[in-house]
Amino acid sequence: MAAKRPPFLPAQALQRVIHIARLDGMGVLTIAGIFALASALMHDQIGTVIGLIVAGAGAVELHGVALLRHGAERGMRWLVGSQIVLLVVVLGYVALRLSHIDTAMMKPLLTEQQRQAIAQSGLGVDAFLRMVYIGTYALVGVATLLYQGGLTVYYQRRRSAVAAALREFFN
Numbered sequence: 001m002a003a004k005r006p007p008f009l010p011a012q013a014l015q016r017v018i019h020i021a022r023l024d025g026m027g028v029l030t031i032a033g034i035f036a037l038a039s040a041l042m043h044d045q046i047g048t049v050i051g052l053i054v055a056g057a058g059a060v061e062l063h064g065v066a067l068l069r070h071g072a073e074r075g076m077r078w079l080v081g082s083q084i085v086l087l088v089v090v091l092g093y094v095a096l097r098l099s100h101i102d103t104a105m106m107k108p109l110l111t112e113q114q115r116q117a118i119a120q121s122g123l124g125v126d127a128f129l130r131m132v133y134i135g136t137y138a139l140v141g142v143a144t145l146l147y148q149g150g151l152t153v154y155y156q157r158r159r160s161a162v163a164a165a166l167r168e169f170f171n
Contacts, residue, residue, distance in 0.1 A: 010168065013161035014068065021065045021079050024151065028058030028086065050093045057085040071170030073163050079155045087148040094141040103129035 008016065036051025064078030106129045110118075118128045 008161065010161045010165035013158050014165035014169075017076075017079070017155065017158050017162055018065055018068055020151075020154070021061055021068075025058045025061030025065060025082070028061065029055050030058075032058060046093075046096070050089060053089050054086060057082045057089065060085065068162065068166070071166050073166055076155060076159050076162055080152055083148045083152040083155065087144060087152070090144040090148070091141055094137045094144070097137050098134065101130060101133055103133050106133070 007013075032051050032054035036048050036055060039045075039047030039051050060078055061082035064075040064082065067075030067078060069075075103126065107125065110125065110129075115125060118125055121128070123131075
């Protein structure tokens with residue numbers, strides 16, 4: 001039986017939280033910004049708004065990082081809050097898309113060879129695209145629940161260690 005590793009020292013916990021939050025915040029801000037721009041170019045108003053809100057949640061996470069770097073314990077609230085906003089917004093968007101299934105934009109993307117393969121599988125093109133659409137949005141929902149939920153728990157569990165490290169460095 002392997003020995004259990006000791007918990008991180010507060011300074012290590014602070015350093016890891018800042019590193020993870022910075023990477024996550026930059027990633028969310030960048031990816032959501034790209035999706036918002038793509039949605040705007042396709043005249044998808046809802047997608048654009050959702051992309052901008054999600055990008056804003058990434059900016060909120062980066063603000064939390066900045067607060068922590070300046071010794072403010074409230075930065076942890078910003079980190080947790082950003083994850084909750086992301087979770088609610090993305091799951092709401094997934095629910096909206098699943099309640100209004102529209103595969104019309106996907107049809108022109110299929111090649112003739114793909115259409116033949118779908119027909120050989122015994123499915124109609126519409127049924128196949130519906131399955132892909134539902135599967136994609138369900139996967140996005142589950143991934144968001146696991147990732148943002150996991151980060152929320154991670155940040156929550158590190159609050160006391162981060163607070164101790166900030167008191168040590170800034171007092």
